[in-house]
Amino acid sequence: MARYRFPIVAGSGLLLAIVPAGNATALDGKAVFAEKCASCHTAAGPAPTTFQGVLRRKAPDLHYAGSKFKREWLVRWTQNPTPIRSSGTMFLNHVVTEDGKDRIDSRTVLSCPSRLSSQEAETVGDYLMSLKDPNMRIGVVDRNRKFSTSVALRLFTKQYPCMGCHTVKIRDKETGGVSGPPLTDAGERLNPDWVYARIENPQYWDPKTWMPRIELSHEKRETLTLFVVAPK
Amino acid sequence: MNRFAIGFGCIVAATALAPAPGRTETVEENYRLYCVQCHGMAGTGQGVNQTAGGLAVSARDHTSAEQMAKLTDDEIRLAIAKGGDAVQKSELMPPWGDVLAAKDIDDLVAYLRKLCKCAAAK
Numbered sequence: 264m265a266r267y268r269f270p271i272v273a274g275s276g277l278l279l280a281i282v283p284a285g286n287a288t289a290l291d292g293k294a295v296f297a298e299k300c301a302s303c304h305t306a307a308g309p310a311p312t313t314f315q316g317v318l319r320r321k322a323p324d325l326h327y328a329g330s331k332f333k334r335e336w337l338v339r340w341t342q343n344p345t346p347i348r349s350s351g352t353m354f355l356n357h358v359v360t361e362d363g364k365d366r367i368d369s370r371t372v373l374s375c376p377s378r379l380s381s382q383e384a385e386t387v388g389d390y391l392m393s394l395k396d397p398n399m400r401i402g403v404v405d406r407n408r409k410f411s412t413s414v415a416l417r418l419f420t421k422q423y424p425c426m427g428c429h430t431v432k433i434r435d436k437e438t439g440g441v442s443g444p445p446l447t448d449a450g451e452r453l454n455p456d457w458v459y460a461r462i463e464n465p466q467y468w469d470p471k472t473w474m475p476r477i478e479l480s481h482e483k484r485e486t487l488t489l490f491v492v493a494p495k
Numbered sequence: 496m497n498r499f500a501i502g503f504g505c506i507v508a509a510t511a512l513a514p515a516p517g518r519t520e521t522v523e524e525n526y527r528l529y530c531v532q533c534h535g536m537a538g539t540g541q542g543v544n545q546t547a548g549g550l551a552v553s554a555r556d557h558t559s560a561e562q563m564a565k566l567t568d569d570e571i572r573l574a575i576a577k578g579g580d581a582v583q584k585s586e587l588m589p590p591w592g593d594v595l596a597a598k599d600i601d602d603l604v605a606y607l608r609k610l611c612k613c614a615a616a617k
Contacts (some may be wrong), residue, residue, distance in 0.1 A: 314525075319530070358531075363539045365537075365541055365543045366546050367543055367547075422586045423586060424578075424586055425534060427587045428532060428544055437548075438549070440550065441545070466594065472529050473532060475590060476590075476594060477589065
């Protein structure tokens with residue numbers, strides 16, 4: 264038996280060296296992402312530049328996830344991926360027209376089928392948070408600024424077309440359009456600096472987005488951002 | 496026929512066949528991407544945002560000759576480029592001038608006239 268002892272000890276040492284111990288690393292997260300997420304999500308970019316490319320997109324782009332999301336939300340959500348977009352990644356893929364009226368056929372909107380373990384979620388969280396956009400301005404939104412809800416509502420629902428496509432909760436009632444993602448819980452998942460940047464230039468993030476680009480002062484854009492990320 | 500000539504020919508062919516930058520979409524595709532969400536697949540003003548109750552002011556029915564004949568082509572052009580507010584209509588109609596080129600907007604105006612089967616107001 265003695266002649267087997269050295270190879271077993273050496274083999275065990277090698278194994279311990281290969282298996283990562285302690286904190287999750289971005290490299291592990293990349294591998295988990297490739298296995299469990301990459302069949303639908305891209306982490307490489309760029310976003311599609313054609314209408315057909317947008318129709319083919321199966322799930323939101325994640326190549327700037329580290330700029331867009333909050334890490335704690337990513338780690339929590341990937342362990343229990345509840346649906347976010349009731350109209351799917353691209354609403355046109357889920358429209359049915361009956362008697363000249365369109366509606367979303369929710370049966371065709373599929374939830375994310377992957378569910379990560381808590382360790383996988385931590386490593387994928389690290390990996391996704393490493394994917395930063397190099398141009399996004401950080402700290403442009405004053406998160407401590409008090410804003411008037413009535414002013415924000417006037418901007419969001421009357422002066423600008425936001426509510427036409429996005430659902431929010433107003434006085435405990437969900438109201439608004441459905442062709443864009445709902446914004447009711449946006450503050451839980453989104454980085455305010457990214458929301459600001461997205462409003463400022465939607466086409467920078469997604470050249471063929473169906474969100475318009477609207478000229479706004481910094482104050483109005485910041486107010487809208489603070490409203491979007493505020494708990495509702 | 497040497498490799499250089501073949502390579503050059505391939506480049507010329509690829510350039511000729513490639514869509515012009517920023518003009519990859521047909522007018523029908525632009526209508527589907529930007530307009531259908533409110534105005535509907537059939538153009539009747541019953542897009543998903545309308546039927547979900549998201550529009551406090553109804554989206555225009557593009558198939559209605561009665562509604563569309565009231566508008567000049569310039570008014571439609573301005574509404575698309577600068578938004579509803581620019582033509583004293585609802586702000587729910589967004590400005591698309593930063594997204595669509597002038598030629599795309601002209602094509603959409605012509606497309607809308609086909610949908611309503613009507614001419615522009617004088």
